[in-house]
Amino acid sequence: MTQLPYRAVVLDIEGTTTPVTFVYDVLFPYARERVAAFLSTNLEHPEVQRDLELLREQAQNDAEGDFPDAPQIPADATGQAMVEAAVANIHWQMDADRKTTALKSLQGKIWKDGYAAGTLVASVYPDVFTALGRWSELEIPTYIYSSGSIPAQKLLFGHTEKGDLRPQLAGYFDTTTGPKKNAQSYLDIAHLIHQDPEDVVFVTDNLDEANAAADAGMQTRVALRPGNAPLPDHDHKTLTSFDALFED
Ligand SMILES: CSCCC(=O)C(=O)COP(=O)(O)O
Numbered sequence: 001m002t003q004l005p006y007r008a009v010v011l012d013i014e015g016t017t018t019p020v021t022f023v024y025d026v027l028f029p030y031a032r033e034r035v036a037a038f039l040s041t042n043l044e045h046p047e048v049q050r051d052l053e054l055l056r057e058q059a060q061n062d063a064e065g066d067f068p069d070a071p072q073i074p075a076d077a078t079g080q081a082m083v084e085a086a087v088a089n090i091h092w093q094m095d096a097d098r099k100t101t102a103l104k105s106l107q108g109k110i111w112k113d114g115y116a117a118g119t120l121v122a123s124v125y126p127d128v129f130t131a132l133g134r135w136s137e138l139e140i141p142t143y144i145y146s147s148g149s150i151p152a153q154k155l156l157f158g159h160t161e162k163g164d165l166r167p168q169l170a171g172y173f174d175t176t177t178g179p180k181k182n183a184q185s186y187l188d189i190a191h192l193i194h195q196d197p198e199d200v201v202f203v204t205d206n207l208d209e210a211n212a213a214a215d216a217g218m219q220t221r222v223a224l225r226p227g228n229a230p231l232p233d234h235d236h237k238t239l240t241s242f243d244a245l246f247e248d
């Protein structure tokens with residue numbers, strides 16, 4: 001059996017398993033265009049109410065912190081007033097490409113219908129598809145850690161151009177475990193998957209995330225994919241294809 005220098009794999013999505021163009025040109029516009037109608041239809045749903053409460057808290061924290069202009073959601077807003085306030089905040093967050101738990105949770109709910117109808121079909125790099133199969137054969141568990149909510153991650157990998165890839169994934173983590181730029185999140189993930197951080201390789205396109213994972217003791221690879229933002233000099237190993245993860 002091939003001996004690889006890691007026992008488990010943790011993968012970022014955007015810019016790593018999946019082209020940034022799919023996220024920015026397909027998923028985000030889909031959610032943006034439909035958020036008002038989605039909220040109007042589902043306003044009273046308990047899960048939507050929970051997201052809106054989270055959104056209101058986020059907006060308050062933003063206004064008291066680094067974003068004094070963050071659109072607010074008045075505590076007494078109901079009906080159409082609530083929808084309009086929430087949409088203004090969501091559009092503002094999307095313009096700033098925020099990765100907040102509240103925004104990501106709502107986006108995931110909006111994408112659900114698109115995947116179900118076949119309007120959304122997720123793009124995953126061919127070498128990712130191949131690697132997932134090889135790791136399954138080698139019994140190396142593979143996890144996702146993305147800012148996208150866990151339900152959104154499951155939708156994406158459940159509806160790819162190559163079919164349902166979820167059977168090849170061992171689990172999912174999002175920002176409810178912790179921010180992706182904090183080393184503690186990677187320590188927590190290692191603990192939750194019963195691995196020493198040194199035995200885990202984390203692959204991402206984001207240098208701050210790679211630094212946080214390395215600070216936690218994980219092995220790292222920085223994905224260089226077409227369309228990814230250029231990076232300053234760094235000490236992480238890089239890859240242009242997941243094939244490299246079988247060559248170490
Ligand atoms: C499955 S969620 C779609 C992508 C997304 O919303 C996002 O924010 C991606 O962030 P990542 O941490 O995967 O770079």
Ligand SMILES: [Mg+2]
Pocket residue numbers: 012013014015016204205206
């Ligand atoms: Mg990414």
